[in-house]
Amino acid sequence: MYTRGSGVSTGDLSRLTRFDSASRSVHFRDQPERARKGMTTQKRRRPGETRDMLMEAALTLVGRGRHFASLGIREVTRQAEVVPTSFYRHFRNMDDLGLTLVDELGVVLRGMMREARANVLHADKLMDESVAIFVNHVQANRNFFTFMAQGLAGESQAIQQGIRNEMQFFASELANDLRNLRLLTRLSDEDLDMACELVVRTVAFSLTDILSISPEDEAELARIRRRTTRFLRMIFIGADHWQSS
Amino acid sequence: MYTRGSGVSTGDLSRLTRFDSASRSVHFRDQPERARKGMTTQKRRRPGETRDMLMEAALTLVGRGRHFASLGIREVTRQAEVVPTSFYRHFRNMDDLGLTLVDELGVVLRGMMREARANVLHADKLMDESVAIFVNHVQANRNFFTFMAQGLAGESQAIQQGIRNEMQFFASELANDLRNLRLLTRLSDEDLDMACELVVRTVAFSLTDILSISPEDEAELARIRRRTTRFLRMIFIGADHWQSS
Protein backbone atom coordinates (compact mmCIF):
# COMPACT_ATOMS: atom_id res chain seq x y z
CA MET A 1 0.00 0.00 0.00
CA TYR A 2 2.89 2.32 0.65
CA THR A 3 3.64 3.01 -2.97
CA ARG A 4 6.81 4.88 -2.32
CA GLY A 5 8.60 6.22 0.64
CA SER A 6 10.19 8.97 -1.36
CA GLY A 7 7.36 11.33 -0.66
CA VAL A 8 7.95 11.94 2.97
CA SER A 9 11.64 11.33 3.18
CA THR A 10 12.49 14.60 1.51
CA GLY A 11 10.57 16.58 4.09
CA ASP A 12 12.08 18.22 7.10
CA LEU A 13 11.31 15.70 9.78
CA SER A 14 12.45 17.66 12.76
CA ARG A 15 9.89 20.22 11.88
CA LEU A 16 7.16 17.64 11.73
CA THR A 17 7.80 15.93 15.01
CA ARG A 18 6.56 19.03 16.69
CA PHE A 19 3.07 18.15 15.58
CA ASP A 20 3.34 14.88 17.43
CA SER A 21 3.91 16.26 20.84
CA ALA A 22 1.58 19.14 20.27
CA SER A 23 -1.40 17.02 19.42
CA ARG A 24 -0.90 14.56 22.23
CA SER A 25 -2.37 16.71 24.96
CA VAL A 26 -5.53 17.27 22.99
CA HIS A 27 -5.87 13.70 22.05
CA PHE A 28 -9.01 12.62 23.82
CA ARG A 29 -11.06 15.61 22.78
CA ASP A 30 -12.89 13.77 20.02
CA GLN A 31 -13.88 10.79 22.07
CA PRO A 32 -17.29 11.11 23.65
CA GLU A 33 -17.58 11.01 27.41
CA ARG A 34 -18.86 7.47 27.63
CA ALA A 35 -15.90 6.07 25.74
CA ARG A 36 -13.29 7.83 27.72
CA LYS A 37 -13.63 5.76 30.84
CA GLY A 38 -12.93 2.11 30.47
CA MET A 39 -14.72 1.16 27.30
CA THR A 40 -15.56 -2.17 28.86
CA THR A 41 -19.03 -1.95 27.41
CA GLN A 42 -19.82 -0.80 23.95
CA LYS A 43 -23.02 1.13 23.94
CA ARG A 44 -25.86 -0.93 22.62
CA ARG A 45 -27.95 0.65 19.97
CA ARG A 46 -30.67 -0.43 17.70
CA PRO A 47 -29.44 -0.96 14.16
CA GLY A 48 -28.99 2.28 12.29
CA GLU A 49 -29.19 4.38 15.39
CA THR A 50 -25.73 5.86 15.02
CA ARG A 51 -26.50 6.55 11.42
CA ASP A 52 -29.57 8.50 12.41
CA MET A 53 -27.62 10.30 15.09
CA LEU A 54 -25.10 11.43 12.51
CA MET A 55 -27.78 12.82 10.25
CA GLU A 56 -29.47 14.41 13.21
CA ALA A 57 -26.19 15.93 14.32
CA ALA A 58 -25.58 17.45 10.90
CA LEU A 59 -29.03 18.98 10.93
CA THR A 60 -28.50 20.32 14.43
CA LEU A 61 -25.34 22.07 13.34
CA VAL A 62 -27.07 23.46 10.29
CA GLY A 63 -29.90 24.69 12.48
CA ARG A 64 -27.33 26.35 14.69
CA GLY A 65 -26.33 28.57 11.81
CA ARG A 66 -23.60 26.56 10.18
CA HIS A 67 -23.69 25.86 6.48
CA PHE A 68 -23.78 22.23 5.51
CA ALA A 69 -21.02 22.69 2.97
CA SER A 70 -18.67 23.80 5.71
CA LEU A 71 -19.32 20.90 8.05
CA GLY A 72 -16.55 18.40 8.59
CA ILE A 73 -16.73 14.75 9.47
CA ARG A 74 -15.12 15.28 12.83
CA GLU A 75 -17.46 18.09 13.65
CA VAL A 76 -20.51 15.99 12.93
CA THR A 77 -19.29 12.95 14.82
CA ARG A 78 -18.42 15.15 17.77
CA GLN A 79 -21.95 16.53 17.81
CA ALA A 80 -23.32 13.00 17.50
CA GLU A 81 -21.14 11.86 20.40
CA VAL A 82 -19.49 9.23 18.30
CA VAL A 83 -15.90 8.58 17.46
CA PRO A 84 -14.77 10.11 14.12
CA THR A 85 -13.92 6.85 12.41
CA SER A 86 -17.39 5.58 13.12
CA PHE A 87 -18.63 7.94 10.44
CA TYR A 88 -17.25 5.72 7.70
CA ARG A 89 -19.34 2.78 8.84
CA HIS A 90 -22.35 4.61 7.45
CA PHE A 91 -21.28 7.21 4.91
CA ARG A 92 -18.47 7.55 2.46
CA ASN A 93 -18.18 11.28 2.99
CA MET A 94 -20.25 14.33 3.82
CA ASP A 95 -21.82 14.45 0.38
CA ASP A 96 -23.09 10.97 0.91
CA LEU A 97 -24.70 12.03 4.16
CA GLY A 98 -26.26 15.03 2.45
CA LEU A 99 -27.69 12.83 -0.26
CA THR A 100 -29.25 10.59 2.36
CA LEU A 101 -30.85 13.64 3.93
CA VAL A 102 -32.30 14.65 0.60
CA ASP A 103 -33.93 11.25 0.38
CA GLU A 104 -35.85 12.13 3.51
CA LEU A 105 -37.23 15.17 1.77
CA GLY A 106 -39.49 12.95 -0.24
CA VAL A 107 -40.95 11.47 2.92
CA VAL A 108 -41.57 14.86 4.47
CA LEU A 109 -43.16 16.27 1.36
CA ARG A 110 -45.41 13.25 0.98
CA GLY A 111 -46.55 13.65 4.56
CA MET A 112 -47.31 17.28 3.87
CA MET A 113 -49.33 16.41 0.82
CA ARG A 114 -51.30 13.83 2.73
CA GLU A 115 -52.17 16.32 5.39
CA ALA A 116 -53.12 18.90 2.81
CA ARG A 117 -55.35 16.49 0.95
CA ALA A 118 -57.08 15.52 4.17
CA ASN A 119 -57.65 19.06 5.38
CA VAL A 120 -58.44 21.02 2.29
CA LEU A 121 -62.13 20.49 1.95
CA HIS A 122 -63.40 23.29 -0.21
CA ALA A 123 -61.55 25.04 -2.94
CA ASP A 124 -62.04 28.53 -1.60
CA LYS A 125 -59.88 27.81 1.44
CA LEU A 126 -57.37 25.85 -0.56
CA MET A 127 -54.58 28.33 -0.62
CA ASP A 128 -54.80 29.65 2.92
CA GLU A 129 -54.87 26.16 4.34
CA SER A 130 -52.11 24.79 2.16
CA VAL A 131 -49.83 27.66 2.98
CA ALA A 132 -50.61 27.25 6.68
CA ILE A 133 -49.80 23.57 6.52
CA PHE A 134 -46.56 24.27 4.73
CA VAL A 135 -45.51 26.87 7.25
CA ASN A 136 -46.33 24.52 10.10
CA HIS A 137 -44.24 21.77 8.61
CA VAL A 138 -41.33 24.12 8.14
CA GLN A 139 -41.59 25.25 11.71
CA ALA A 140 -41.75 21.68 12.91
CA ASN A 141 -38.69 20.62 10.89
CA ARG A 142 -36.78 23.84 10.85
CA ASN A 143 -33.28 22.37 10.66
CA PHE A 144 -34.27 20.01 7.95
CA PHE A 145 -35.74 22.70 5.76
CA THR A 146 -32.80 24.93 6.41
CA PHE A 147 -30.61 22.24 4.96
CA MET A 148 -32.89 22.02 1.94
CA ALA A 149 -32.81 25.76 1.38
CA GLN A 150 -29.03 25.65 1.54
CA GLY A 151 -28.83 22.75 -0.82
CA LEU A 152 -31.06 24.31 -3.41
CA ALA A 153 -28.23 26.45 -4.65
CA GLY A 154 -24.63 25.56 -4.63
CA GLU A 155 -24.28 22.27 -2.87
CA SER A 156 -22.91 19.31 -4.71
CA GLN A 157 -24.55 18.76 -8.05
CA ALA A 158 -26.15 15.55 -6.85
CA ILE A 159 -27.78 17.12 -3.83
CA GLN A 160 -29.02 20.02 -5.87
CA GLN A 161 -30.49 17.71 -8.46
CA GLY A 162 -32.12 15.61 -5.78
CA ILE A 163 -33.95 18.56 -4.27
CA ARG A 164 -34.91 19.75 -7.72
CA ASN A 165 -36.41 16.38 -8.52
CA GLU A 166 -38.45 16.33 -5.35
CA MET A 167 -39.84 19.75 -6.17
CA GLN A 168 -40.68 18.60 -9.65
CA PHE A 169 -42.49 15.57 -8.30
CA PHE A 170 -44.37 17.69 -5.82
CA ALA A 171 -45.46 20.03 -8.59
CA SER A 172 -46.80 17.21 -10.71
CA GLU A 173 -48.72 15.80 -7.76
CA LEU A 174 -50.19 19.22 -7.21
CA ALA A 175 -51.29 19.31 -10.82
CA ASN A 176 -53.00 15.97 -10.33
CA ASP A 177 -54.85 17.21 -7.29
CA LEU A 178 -56.01 20.31 -9.07
CA ARG A 179 -57.32 18.20 -11.88
CA ASN A 180 -59.22 16.05 -9.41
CA LEU A 181 -60.64 19.12 -7.75
CA ARG A 182 -61.83 20.32 -11.15
CA LEU A 183 -59.79 23.47 -10.87
CA LEU A 184 -58.14 25.35 -13.72
CA THR A 185 -59.79 22.89 -16.08
CA ARG A 186 -59.31 25.13 -19.07
CA LEU A 187 -55.56 24.71 -18.99
CA SER A 188 -53.79 22.14 -21.07
CA ASP A 189 -51.78 19.56 -19.14
CA GLU A 190 -48.60 21.30 -20.09
CA ASP A 191 -49.79 24.70 -18.97
CA LEU A 192 -51.13 23.31 -15.74
CA ASP A 193 -47.79 21.72 -15.05
CA MET A 194 -46.12 25.03 -15.64
CA ALA A 195 -48.47 26.86 -13.33
CA CYS A 196 -47.91 24.30 -10.60
CA GLU A 197 -44.19 24.59 -10.99
CA LEU A 198 -44.47 28.31 -10.52
CA VAL A 199 -46.54 27.73 -7.43
CA VAL A 200 -44.02 25.33 -5.96
CA ARG A 201 -41.16 27.70 -6.65
CA THR A 202 -42.98 30.55 -5.02
CA VAL A 203 -43.68 28.53 -1.93
CA ALA A 204 -40.12 27.27 -1.89
CA PHE A 205 -38.83 30.80 -2.02
CA SER A 206 -40.99 31.76 0.91
CA LEU A 207 -39.01 29.13 2.76
CA THR A 208 -36.13 31.55 2.95
CA ASP A 209 -38.48 34.14 4.40
CA ILE A 210 -39.63 31.82 7.13
CA LEU A 211 -36.14 30.70 7.99
CA SER A 212 -34.81 34.22 8.17
CA ILE A 213 -37.05 35.20 11.07
CA SER A 214 -37.15 34.02 14.64
CA PRO A 215 -39.36 30.94 15.04
CA GLU A 216 -41.40 32.64 17.74
CA ASP A 217 -42.14 35.80 15.82
CA GLU A 218 -45.79 35.04 15.20
CA ALA A 219 -46.55 38.50 13.84
CA GLU A 220 -43.91 38.30 11.14
CA LEU A 221 -44.91 34.74 10.42
CA ALA A 222 -48.49 35.81 9.81
CA ARG A 223 -47.21 38.47 7.43
CA ILE A 224 -45.28 35.86 5.48
CA ARG A 225 -48.27 33.56 5.34
CA ARG A 226 -50.42 36.37 4.08
CA ARG A 227 -47.97 37.47 1.46
CA THR A 228 -47.35 33.97 0.20
CA THR A 229 -51.06 33.38 -0.08
CA ARG A 230 -51.44 36.53 -2.11
CA PHE A 231 -48.62 35.44 -4.38
CA LEU A 232 -50.39 32.17 -4.98
CA ARG A 233 -53.70 33.88 -5.55
CA MET A 234 -52.16 36.09 -8.17
CA ILE A 235 -50.65 33.11 -9.91
CA PHE A 236 -53.96 31.28 -9.87
CA ILE A 237 -55.75 34.24 -11.33
CA GLY A 238 -53.12 34.39 -14.03
CA ALA A 239 -53.51 30.70 -14.70
CA ASP A 240 -57.25 31.06 -14.81
CA HIS A 241 -57.03 33.73 -17.52
CA TRP A 242 -54.20 32.07 -19.35
CA GLN A 243 -54.39 32.25 -23.12
CA SER A 244 -57.78 33.93 -22.85
CA SER A 245 -56.09 37.29 -23.05
CA MET B 1 -13.52 20.95 4.13
CA TYR B 2 -10.88 19.26 2.07
CA THR B 3 -11.45 17.14 -0.99
CA ARG B 4 -15.17 17.26 -1.39
CA GLY B 5 -15.66 16.99 -5.12
CA SER B 6 -18.34 14.47 -6.08
CA GLY B 7 -16.82 11.93 -3.78
CA VAL B 8 -15.94 8.78 -5.60
CA SER B 9 -12.66 7.79 -4.08
CA THR B 10 -12.73 6.23 -0.68
CA GLY B 11 -9.20 7.13 0.13
CA ASP B 12 -6.59 5.47 -2.03
CA LEU B 13 -6.53 8.28 -4.48
CA SER B 14 -6.47 11.13 -2.04
CA ARG B 15 -3.75 9.32 -0.19
CA LEU B 16 -1.63 9.25 -3.29
CA THR B 17 -2.12 12.86 -4.15
CA ARG B 18 -1.26 13.77 -0.64
CA PHE B 19 2.03 11.98 -0.85
CA ASP B 20 2.65 13.54 -4.20
CA SER B 21 2.25 17.07 -3.03
CA ALA B 22 4.29 16.27 0.01
CA SER B 23 7.24 15.44 -2.18
CA ARG B 24 7.83 19.10 -2.73
CA SER B 25 9.04 20.78 0.35
CA VAL B 26 5.93 21.63 2.27
CA HIS B 27 7.29 24.84 3.43
CA PHE B 28 6.76 27.21 0.59
CA ARG B 29 3.41 25.89 -0.53
CA ASP B 30 1.49 28.98 0.45
CA GLN B 31 3.89 31.47 -0.97
CA PRO B 32 3.22 32.48 -4.55
CA GLU B 33 5.88 31.80 -7.15
CA ARG B 34 7.07 35.35 -7.43
CA ALA B 35 7.82 35.56 -3.75
CA ARG B 36 9.73 32.33 -3.60
CA LYS B 37 12.81 33.60 -5.34
CA GLY B 38 14.63 36.35 -3.65
CA MET B 39 11.89 38.79 -2.81
CA THR B 40 14.18 41.64 -3.68
CA THR B 41 11.34 43.47 -5.30
CA GLN B 42 7.86 43.76 -3.90
CA LYS B 43 5.35 43.62 -6.67
CA ARG B 44 3.94 47.00 -7.44
CA ARG B 45 0.23 47.22 -7.62
CA ARG B 46 -2.30 49.91 -7.93
CA PRO B 47 -4.07 50.59 -4.67
CA GLY B 48 -6.72 48.05 -3.91
CA GLU B 49 -5.50 45.62 -6.50
CA THR B 50 -4.77 42.83 -4.06
CA ARG B 51 -8.14 43.42 -2.53
CA ASP B 52 -9.79 42.95 -5.88
CA MET B 53 -7.68 39.90 -6.53
CA LEU B 54 -8.89 38.34 -3.31
CA MET B 55 -12.52 38.91 -4.20
CA GLU B 56 -11.87 37.65 -7.69
CA ALA B 57 -10.16 34.58 -6.30
CA ALA B 58 -13.10 33.78 -4.06
CA LEU B 59 -15.46 34.06 -7.00
CA THR B 60 -13.22 31.87 -9.11
CA LEU B 61 -13.29 29.15 -6.49
CA VAL B 62 -17.05 29.46 -6.18
CA GLY B 63 -17.35 29.21 -9.93
CA ARG B 64 -15.23 26.11 -9.79
CA GLY B 65 -17.91 24.39 -7.75
CA ARG B 66 -16.85 25.21 -4.23
CA HIS B 67 -19.30 26.71 -1.81
CA PHE B 68 -18.41 30.09 -0.43
CA ALA B 69 -19.17 28.99 3.11
CA SER B 70 -16.51 26.32 2.87
CA LEU B 71 -13.75 28.58 1.58
CA GLY B 72 -10.85 29.30 3.86
CA ILE B 73 -8.62 32.31 4.05
CA ARG B 74 -5.58 30.34 3.00
CA GLU B 75 -7.40 28.85 0.07
CA VAL B 76 -8.46 32.23 -1.24
CA THR B 77 -5.06 33.82 -0.80
CA ARG B 78 -3.47 30.87 -2.56
CA GLN B 79 -5.79 31.33 -5.51
CA ALA B 80 -5.06 35.06 -5.50
CA GLU B 81 -1.32 34.35 -5.44
CA VAL B 82 -0.87 36.28 -2.29
CA VAL B 83 0.55 35.37 1.06
CA PRO B 84 -2.08 34.30 3.65
CA THR B 85 -1.44 37.07 6.11
CA SER B 86 -2.02 39.61 3.38
CA PHE B 87 -5.69 38.80 3.63
CA TYR B 88 -6.02 40.67 6.88
CA ARG B 89 -4.84 43.89 5.30
CA HIS B 90 -8.17 44.04 3.50
CA PHE B 91 -10.75 41.92 5.30
CA ARG B 92 -11.39 40.92 8.86
CA ASN B 93 -12.56 37.45 7.85
CA MET B 94 -14.36 35.61 5.07
CA ASP B 95 -17.72 37.00 6.03
CA ASP B 96 -16.33 40.46 5.58
CA LEU B 97 -15.18 39.56 2.09
CA GLY B 98 -18.58 38.11 1.31
CA LEU B 99 -20.28 41.27 2.46
CA THR B 100 -18.07 43.31 0.18
CA LEU B 101 -19.07 41.08 -2.70
CA VAL B 102 -22.72 41.65 -1.92
CA ASP B 103 -22.12 45.37 -2.22
CA GLU B 104 -21.12 44.78 -5.82
CA LEU B 105 -24.49 43.20 -6.45
CA GLY B 106 -26.08 46.63 -6.37
CA VAL B 107 -23.75 47.82 -9.11
CA VAL B 108 -24.44 44.83 -11.31
CA LEU B 109 -28.18 45.07 -10.87
CA ARG B 110 -28.17 48.77 -11.63
CA GLY B 111 -26.26 48.11 -14.82
CA MET B 112 -28.80 45.52 -15.76
CA MET B 113 -31.66 47.89 -15.15
CA ARG B 114 -30.02 50.57 -17.22
CA GLU B 115 -29.60 48.22 -20.12
CA ALA B 116 -33.16 47.03 -19.80
CA ARG B 117 -34.51 50.56 -19.75
CA ALA B 118 -32.53 51.44 -22.83
CA ASN B 119 -33.52 48.39 -24.82
CA VAL B 120 -37.10 47.77 -23.93
CA LEU B 121 -38.91 50.00 -26.37
CA HIS B 122 -42.43 48.68 -26.58
CA ALA B 123 -44.37 46.94 -23.88
CA ASP B 124 -45.20 43.87 -25.91
CA LYS B 125 -41.58 42.80 -26.02
CA LEU B 126 -40.94 43.79 -22.46
CA MET B 127 -40.74 40.37 -20.91
CA ASP B 128 -38.81 38.55 -23.58
CA GLU B 129 -36.20 41.24 -23.74
CA SER B 130 -35.87 41.66 -20.01
CA VAL B 131 -35.44 37.96 -19.48
CA ALA B 132 -32.89 37.82 -22.27
CA ILE B 133 -30.93 40.66 -20.73
CA PHE B 134 -31.00 38.98 -17.35
CA VAL B 135 -29.80 35.69 -18.76
CA ASN B 136 -27.01 37.43 -20.60
CA HIS B 137 -25.84 39.19 -17.49
CA VAL B 138 -25.86 35.95 -15.56
CA GLN B 139 -23.83 34.26 -18.26
CA ALA B 140 -21.38 37.13 -18.29
CA ASN B 141 -20.93 37.09 -14.53
CA ARG B 142 -21.49 33.47 -13.80
CA ASN B 143 -19.26 33.17 -10.76
CA PHE B 144 -20.68 36.28 -9.24
CA PHE B 145 -24.26 35.14 -9.59
CA THR B 146 -23.36 31.71 -8.32
CA PHE B 147 -22.14 33.36 -5.17
CA MET B 148 -25.39 35.28 -4.91
CA ALA B 149 -27.48 32.16 -5.35
CA GLN B 150 -25.48 30.48 -2.63
CA GLY B 151 -25.79 33.44 -0.32
CA LEU B 152 -29.53 33.71 -0.72
CA ALA B 153 -30.05 30.85 1.68
CA GLY B 154 -27.88 29.96 4.56
CA GLU B 155 -24.88 32.22 4.45
CA SER B 156 -24.22 34.56 7.31
CA GLN B 157 -27.26 36.53 8.31
CA ALA B 158 -25.69 39.75 7.12
CA ILE B 159 -24.94 38.47 3.64
CA GLN B 160 -28.39 37.02 3.33
CA GLN B 161 -29.98 40.27 4.40
CA GLY B 162 -27.82 42.21 1.99
CA ILE B 163 -28.93 40.16 -0.99
CA ARG B 164 -32.50 40.37 0.17
CA ASN B 165 -32.30 44.14 0.32
CA GLU B 166 -30.92 44.39 -3.17
CA MET B 167 -33.75 42.29 -4.47
CA GLN B 168 -36.23 44.45 -2.65
CA PHE B 169 -34.73 47.56 -4.16
CA PHE B 170 -34.77 46.04 -7.59
CA ALA B 171 -38.42 45.15 -7.20
CA SER B 172 -39.36 48.69 -6.22
CA GLU B 173 -37.45 50.09 -9.18
CA LEU B 174 -39.32 47.70 -11.40
CA ALA B 175 -42.60 48.96 -9.97
CA ASN B 176 -41.53 52.48 -10.80
CA ASP B 177 -40.75 51.58 -14.36
CA LEU B 178 -44.06 49.85 -14.82
CA ARG B 179 -45.82 52.93 -13.54
CA ASN B 180 -43.93 55.05 -16.02
CA LEU B 181 -44.78 52.70 -18.84
CA ARG B 182 -48.44 53.00 -17.85
CA LEU B 183 -48.68 49.28 -17.23
CA LEU B 184 -50.85 47.59 -14.64
CA THR B 185 -52.29 50.97 -13.82
CA ARG B 186 -55.31 49.51 -12.10
CA LEU B 187 -53.23 48.13 -9.26
CA SER B 188 -52.73 50.00 -6.05
CA ASP B 189 -49.16 50.87 -5.18
CA GLU B 190 -49.09 48.14 -2.61
CA ASP B 191 -50.39 45.50 -4.98
CA LEU B 192 -48.03 46.56 -7.70
CA ASP B 193 -45.14 46.25 -5.28
CA MET B 194 -46.27 42.78 -4.40
CA ALA B 195 -46.54 41.75 -8.04
CA CYS B 196 -43.07 43.08 -8.74
CA GLU B 197 -41.68 41.23 -5.82
CA LEU B 198 -43.16 38.04 -7.15
CA VAL B 199 -41.60 38.77 -10.52
CA VAL B 200 -38.20 39.35 -9.00
CA ARG B 201 -38.40 36.16 -6.99
CA THR B 202 -39.39 34.17 -10.01
CA VAL B 203 -36.50 35.52 -12.01
CA ALA B 204 -34.15 34.97 -9.09
CA PHE B 205 -35.24 31.37 -8.86
CA SER B 206 -34.55 30.87 -12.53
CA LEU B 207 -31.01 31.80 -11.62
CA THR B 208 -30.58 28.35 -10.15
CA ASP B 209 -31.82 26.87 -13.42
CA ILE B 210 -29.29 28.77 -15.44
CA LEU B 211 -26.44 27.94 -13.13
CA SER B 212 -27.25 24.27 -13.07
CA ILE B 213 -26.63 23.80 -16.78
CA SER B 214 -23.50 24.04 -18.82
CA PRO B 215 -22.87 27.60 -20.02
CA GLU B 216 -22.62 26.46 -23.60
CA ASP B 217 -25.85 24.52 -23.68
CA GLU B 218 -27.75 26.99 -25.83
CA ALA B 219 -30.71 24.69 -26.32
CA GLU B 220 -31.35 24.25 -22.63
CA LEU B 221 -30.74 27.93 -22.11
CA ALA B 222 -33.42 28.78 -24.62
CA ARG B 223 -35.78 26.47 -22.79
CA ILE B 224 -35.11 28.25 -19.54
CA ARG B 225 -35.61 31.64 -21.15
CA ARG B 226 -38.88 30.51 -22.60
CA ARG B 227 -40.14 29.03 -19.38
CA THR B 228 -39.17 32.04 -17.32
CA THR B 229 -40.94 34.31 -19.78
CA ARG B 230 -44.06 32.22 -19.49
CA PHE B 231 -43.88 32.41 -15.72
CA LEU B 232 -43.70 36.16 -15.92
CA ARG B 233 -46.50 36.34 -18.42
CA MET B 234 -48.71 34.33 -16.14
CA ILE B 235 -47.90 36.61 -13.23
CA PHE B 236 -48.65 39.67 -15.31
CA ILE B 237 -51.96 38.27 -16.41
CA GLY B 238 -52.77 37.55 -12.79
CA ALA B 239 -51.76 41.07 -11.81
CA ASP B 240 -53.84 42.50 -14.61
CA HIS B 241 -56.95 40.71 -13.36
CA TRP B 242 -56.20 41.28 -9.74
CA GLN B 243 -59.17 42.07 -7.55
CA SER B 244 -61.43 42.08 -10.58
CA SER B 245 -62.27 38.47 -9.91
Next chain:
DNA sequence: GCCCCTTGTGTACATTCGTACACAATATGT
Protein backbone atom coordinates in the same frame (compact mmCIF):
# COMPACT_ATOMS: atom_id res chain seq x y z
C1' DG C 1 16.15 64.73 1.67
C1' DC C 2 13.34 62.39 5.71
C1' DC C 3 9.42 60.23 8.18
C1' DC C 4 5.55 57.49 8.40
C1' DC C 5 1.82 54.92 6.74
C1' DT C 6 -0.07 51.47 4.06
C1' DT C 7 0.60 47.10 2.00
C1' DG C 8 3.09 42.75 1.13
C1' DT C 9 6.16 39.01 3.03
C1' DG C 10 8.21 35.33 6.07
C1' DT C 11 8.05 32.61 10.07
C1' DA C 12 5.94 30.24 13.72
C1' DC C 13 2.56 27.54 16.33
C1' DA C 14 -1.33 25.50 18.18
C1' DT C 15 -5.34 23.46 16.51
C1' DT C 16 -8.24 20.85 13.47
C1' DC C 17 -8.99 17.85 9.81
C1' DG C 18 -9.51 13.37 6.95
C1' DT C 19 -8.64 8.87 7.12
C1' DA C 20 -5.76 4.38 7.41
C1' DC C 21 -5.23 0.51 10.55
C1' DA C 22 -5.96 -2.79 14.14
C1' DC C 23 -8.77 -4.44 17.60
C1' DA C 24 -13.09 -5.05 20.58
C1' DA C 25 -17.92 -5.66 21.21
C1' DT C 26 -22.14 -6.85 19.49
C1' DA C 27 -25.63 -8.78 16.09
C1' DT C 28 -26.90 -12.42 12.94
C1' DG C 29 -27.25 -16.60 10.63
C1' DT C 30 -26.83 -21.50 11.11
Next chain:
DNA sequence: ACATATTGTGTACGAATGTACACAAGGGGC
Protein backbone atom coordinates in the same frame (compact mmCIF):
# COMPACT_ATOMS: atom_id res chain seq x y z
C1' DA D 1 -23.47 -22.99 20.33
C1' DC D 2 -20.38 -21.03 17.47
C1' DA D 3 -18.56 -18.73 13.29
C1' DT D 4 -19.09 -14.57 10.63
C1' DA D 5 -20.48 -9.99 9.49
C1' DT D 6 -21.30 -5.53 11.17
C1' DT D 7 -20.52 -1.72 13.97
C1' DG D 8 -17.94 1.03 17.51
C1' DT D 9 -13.36 2.43 19.61
C1' DG D 10 -8.50 3.83 20.10
C1' DT D 11 -4.33 5.30 17.93
C1' DA D 12 -1.57 7.48 14.67
C1' DC D 13 -0.01 10.72 11.16
C1' DG D 14 0.50 14.00 7.74
C1' DA D 15 -1.80 17.87 5.56
C1' DA D 16 -4.19 22.16 6.18
C1' DT D 17 -5.97 26.08 8.68
C1' DG D 18 -6.40 30.71 11.32
C1' DT D 19 -3.80 34.06 13.05
C1' DA D 20 -0.01 36.54 15.87
C1' DC D 21 4.33 38.89 15.25
C1' DA D 22 8.18 41.13 13.18
C1' DC D 23 10.20 42.91 9.22
C1' DA D 24 10.56 44.94 4.28
C1' DA D 25 9.30 47.79 0.32
C1' DG D 26 7.35 51.56 -1.75
C1' DG D 27 4.40 56.17 -1.81
C1' DG D 28 2.99 60.64 -0.15
C1' DG D 29 3.48 64.18 3.03
C1' DC D 30 6.77 67.59 4.99
